[in-house]
Amino acid sequence: MTKGPSADPGVIDLLGLLAYAELGSFFRLADDAGLAPSLRTRGQLAGLAATEQNHYQALRERLVELGVDPEEAMEPFVGPLDLWHERTEPQSWLESLVKTYVGDGIAGDFYRKVAELADADTLALVEDVLAETERAEFLAAQVRSALAENPKLAGRLSLWARRLVGEALSQAQAVAVDRPELASLLAGRGPRGGDPGDSGLDDLAAVSRMFASLTEGHAERLNAMGLAD
Template structure:
């Protein structure tokens, strides 16, 4: 018999939706990092991105296996989210190596923060898995070092990358809103979070405030202004 969530807050469909979305996001991240390696200026950087790509694929396989444990077919679970995720990446295709790094750090980062918030009301096993696969796995240190080195060598680059980061955040939040609008059960996890706080609708505002704080911290780490 397939395992079902047991905390009574979320529905099985919502959990499958969350994992289906993350599985596809991780699979696309694997493809994207593999492609971005071609933009890297050195062999060492190419190897670093290739290593990060393999980490993303490992995350995908873990989520896929969890979906199977829950009795879901992974392909079917991912399918509803392909259009939104593909649209985000089509609209935010980087023009160069530095833009690809900022996208991986800032754009993916704010999306991951949102998914962590949603995961707070799923069963403990799924929640732990979500947090594990959304860890940066050394990604942040690599990106911060490369971007800071580039902007220190040429301060003019910082302004361009700051504008790019703001665009990424807008697109990422738009993607999240689109997914929530199209998948009622997934959106219900967020509603459940508010109801669990005693019906405090201001929790939505606090959640987005936390997302903004995390984004500001990432920008500061990169040495870019918000």
């Protein structure tokens, strides 16, 4: 399958990365649903998992529209994302919820920042896929409820959340280094312009600055769950 004329390599990487992330989110939320302590919570998590599957399908369809094989677009990110999940294997249902809320939250911030530098259609699709207010509120409420029953969990979960952020940033930087087209898009040399003559080192410097800004939303997410930074 050949790439369409509007299929910028950095955009393909962004869509492939996000598609695989959404597919992974579907499976994790489905697993969490099976471990939920009540039927109501199981049903709510199952519904959230279904939404992630719909997001995955939308991204896959967009890649097909661009003349790109979705599996080929996702393949470069299977290893890095699977490694992130291996390094952050939750030890309880509650830790899994915190991982979904914190890990997917910071990843979503990353995807949004990249999409802002892409074409308008890509930006609109990414914003639609990442519109997860309902999911975020549900996950935060579950953690708050658990802490109300057992406040001693707060310290351990706060440390867990900090570890998740560190691992997420480390893996995201590794992906950017390994995918120069994505780094170029992050540096502003994608569909919305930029100087194509700038060096890869400049790209990585811009990527590093962008990653540093991703921690800004961390304290807000901790507060939403009733945790302290």
